[in-house]
Amino acid sequence: MSHLAIAPVLIPLLTGILLLLGTGRPLVIQRSISFLSILAQVAVAAALIIGAAGGEITVYALGNWAPPFGIVLVVDRLSALMVFTTVVLAFFSLWYAVRGNDTPADSLHSVVHFLLMGVNGAFLTGDLFNLFVFFEVLLIASYTLLLHGGGAARIKSGLHYVLLNLAGSSLFLLAAAILYGVTGTLNMADMAVKVANATPEQTPLLTAGALLLLVVFGLKAAMVPLYFWLPRAYASASAPVAAMFCIMTKIGLYAIIRVYSLVFGSEAGELANIAQPFLWPLALITLALGATGALAARELRLQIAYLVVVSVGTLLAGIALNNVQALSATLYYLVHSTWICGALFLLADLIMRQRGATADRIITGPAVRQAVKLGGLFFIAAAAIIGMPPLSGFVGKLMILSAAQTDQQTFWLWAILLLASFVMITALSRSGSTLFWRTENRVAKADKADRGALLAVISMLSLALVLSVAGDPVVRFTEALAQQTLTPSLYIDAVLSHETLSGAHTGGAHD
Amino acid sequence: MEILMATVIAVLTSCGVYLLLRGRTFPIILGLTLLTYGVNLFIFISGRLNPGSSTIIGVGEQYADPLPQALVLTAIVISFAMTAFVLVLALRARAELGNDHVDGRNSVEDVKS
Numbered sequence: 001m002s003h004l005a006i007a008p009v010l011i012p013l014l015t016g017i018l019l020l021l022g023t024g025r026p027l028v029i030q031r032s033i034s035f036l037s038i039l040a041q042v043a044v045a046a047a048l049i050i051g052a053a054g055g056e057i058t059v060y061a062l063g064n065w066a067p068p069f070g071i072v073l074v075v076d077r078l079s080a081l082m083v084f085t086t087v088v089l090a091f092f093s094l095w096y097a098v099r100g101n102d103t104p105a106d107s108l109h110s111v112v113h114f115l116l117m118g119v120n121g122a123f124l125t126g127d128l129f130n131l132f133v134f135f136e137v138l139l140i141a142s143y144t145l146l147l148h149g150g151g152a153a154r155i156k157s158g159l160h161y162v163l164l165n166l167a168g169s170s171l172f173l174l175a176a177a178i179l180y181g182v183t184g185t186l187n188m189a190d191m192a193v194k195v196a197n198a199t200p201e202q203t204p205l206l207t208a209g210a211l212l213l214l215v216v217f218g219l220k221a222a223m224v225p226l227y228f229w230l231p232r233a234y235a236s237a238s239a240p241v242a243a244m245f246c247i248m249t250k251i252g253l254y255a256i257i258r259v260y261s262l263v264f265g266s267e268a269g270e271l272a273n274i275a276q277p278f279l280w281p282l283a284l285i286t287l288a289l290g291a292t293g294a295l296a297a298r299e300l301r302l303q304i305a306y307l308v309v310v311s312v313g314t315l316l317a318g319i320a321l322n323n324v325q326a327l328s329a330t331l332y333y334l335v336h337s338t339w340i341c342g343a344l345f346l347l348a349d350l351i352m353r354q355r356g357a358t359a360d361r362i363i364t365g366p367a368v369r370q371a372v373k374l375g376g377l378f379f380i381a382a383a384a385i386i387g388m389p390p391l392s393g394f395v396g397k398l399m400i401l402s403a404a405q406t407d408q409q410t411f412w413l414w415a416i417l418l419l420a421s422f423v424m425i426t427a428l429s430r431s432g433s434t435l436f437w438r439t440e441n442r443v444a445k446a447d448k449a450d451r452g453a454l455l456a457v458i459s460m461l462s463l464a465l466v467l468s469v470a471g472d473p474v475v476r477f478t479e480a481l482a483q484q485t486l487t488p489s490l491y492i493d494a495v496l497s498h499e500t501l502s503g504a505h506t507g508g509a510h511d
Numbered sequence: 512m513e514i515l516m517a518t519v520i521a522v523l524t525s526c527g528v529y530l531l532l533r534g535r536t537f538p539i540i541l542g543l544t545l546l547t548y549g550v551n552l553f554i555f556i557s558g559r560l561n562p563g564s565s566t567i568i569g570v571g572e573q574y575a576d577p578l579p580q581a582l583v584l585t586a587i588v589i590s591f592a593m594t595a596f597v598l599v600l601a602l603r604a605r606a607e608l609g610n611d612h613v614d615g616r617n618s619v620e621d622v623k624s
Contacts, residue, residue, distance in 0.1 A: 129582055129585075133585065133589070136589050136593075140592070140593070140596065143596065143600075147600075151607075152607045152608055152615070155600070155603055155604045155607045155608065156604065156608060156614070156615045158600065159536070159600060159601065159604050159613060160613065162596070162597055162600055163539055163543070163597065163613070166543050166593055166597060167531060167543065167546070169589075169590075169593070170543070170546045170547055170550045170590075173550045173551075173553075173554060173586055174550055174553060176554075176582075177550070177553050177554040177557040177579070177582075178557070180554075180557050180558075180578075180579070180582075181557035181558075181559075186578075
């Protein structure tokens with residue numbers, strides 16, 4: 001048995017502790033530890049993807065307890081892809097952060113690694129209660145990150161975020177307790193079997209548990225009507241943190257995909273596909289409201305935060321369509337939107353640093369010092385996030401649009417998604433022209449953008465090009481992923497037929 | 512016993528939700544605390560009520576499910592830590608915003624009264 005599956009949890013945990021001990025030490029030490037660790041995580045995530053690409057589902061039984069009694073980590077295509085997306089995003093956020101956002105005393109690096117531990121763990125775990133625990137790990141890290149840098153605006157939006165998520169955690173516990181009380185298990189694969197064979201008396205309670213979970217995941221994913229915490233929180237966070245937070249909504253989306261394809265998926269008997277009828281209208285409303293918010297936003301970062309809401313709506317619609325093609329498109333779009341939203345937040349920070357007191361408000365202000373360079377990058381990023389060819393957003397949106405099957409689905413999805421894209425074009429071209437062209441006759445006194453930071457943004461944006469140029473292998477992978485995810489029996493068989501190591505107690509007989 | 516437990520959880524949860532909907536940070540934190548108490552009790556009894564039986568198989572005729580007890584311990588520890596964090600955050604917000612309202616400013620009704 002390989003220990004690779006637990007590495008994405010252990011590496012950031014150990015790094016986080018190490019960095020915590022080194023708080024106050026010279027930055028060069030903190031930064032090198034942090035970078036070595038994130039590079040190792042990228043390598044491990046790449047190895048996990050390569051290992052999972054063939055379709056093998058790796059089950060890692062912690063403490064050698066046989067499933068369903070112990071906690072298991074499960075690496076399939078979906079979790080490997082999510083872990084990879086996370087660590088790549090974290091790599092670029094940290095890269096940007098070392099160009100002027102970190103100080104020796106504020107333990108930014110350490111908290112980012114604790115966040116990574118929680119996120120990676122949430123993606124890998126095969127146990128519902130363990131999912132809750134990893135959620136809490138990543139939440140407490142995200143609370144700290146959100147307040148990074150201090151200031152009244154951050155405290156206010158941070159307070160909303162913390163209180164809402166604490167209420168959400170209580171709901172998660174309620175749902176987990178209901179599901180445990182009825183099925184007698186917390187292992188998601190075992191729970192899927194129990195749910196499929198549920199008696200009619202158990203069905204109402206299971207439905208209640210399942211839909212409570214949807215509320216919790218909807219809060220994390222920023223689904224209507226639970227997204228009001230997001231725009232303010234993201235707009236007030238410091239740039240590398242806001243970029244890092246682009247993965248936070250995707251954790252909720254991942255949990256929705258995982259739970260409602262595995263436990264309450266197509267093979268769940270009476271409770272099959274319980275979430276999809278709710279997801280479809282909510283997704284379209286989220287999409288519409290996110291686009292409206294982007295149009296109404298008066299600050300660039302607030303606008304980008306609403307674009308995150310739009311991407312959540314798009315992804316939820318893809319999940320609600322519930323077929324292989326749609327899920328494949330959703331996962332492709334998920335990777336794209338996570339990386340590009342992250343890049344946009346970093347770019348917005350570079351732009352606002354060169355606008356003096358006007359900061360990121362979308363009003364006439366002093367001219368940006370490096371208007372051509374930053375304006376050009378903003379144009380590319382905007383094109384990518386709106387979904388213009390030849391960048392990856394276009395490919396993703398086209399795939400989601402063409403995955404609609406019935407007439408009614410096609411009508412609503414095409415109408416709302418295309419209208420939202422049009423609204424996004426309007427909003428972003430308005431802010432772009434105000435920021436770069438409609439300026440006062442003077443240039444703000446500001447330093448030139450840091451080369452390293454600029455390079456981080458450029459490399460992140462080029463991922464959009466990579467995703468569309470290398471579209472064929474990526475799409476083949478996401479298609480195989482969707483196939484695997486929508487066939488829950490593969491996952492269930494892999495977990496429940498997992499054999500623990502024999503003779504491990506006689507002394508270190510690994511592998 | 513069932514009715515007693517159900518009533519206690521219902522009262523704790525409803526009081527928690529009521530306080531959670533208030534506008535100032537202190538009642539909200541109290542509400543969250545009450546809510547987590549209710550939730551913790553709920554987890555505890557999700558293994559069914561088996562008064563007087565131990566959590567070891569083979570000792571008596573009946574045994575109690577040990578797993579919810581482990582779960583509720585985890586939940587208690589986490590909610591305790593979170594409450595401590597949010598209390599400090601609320602104090603910080605009071606200092607930074609000069610106000611203990613969650614929005615950082617008094618609503619119109621507050622000013623009138």
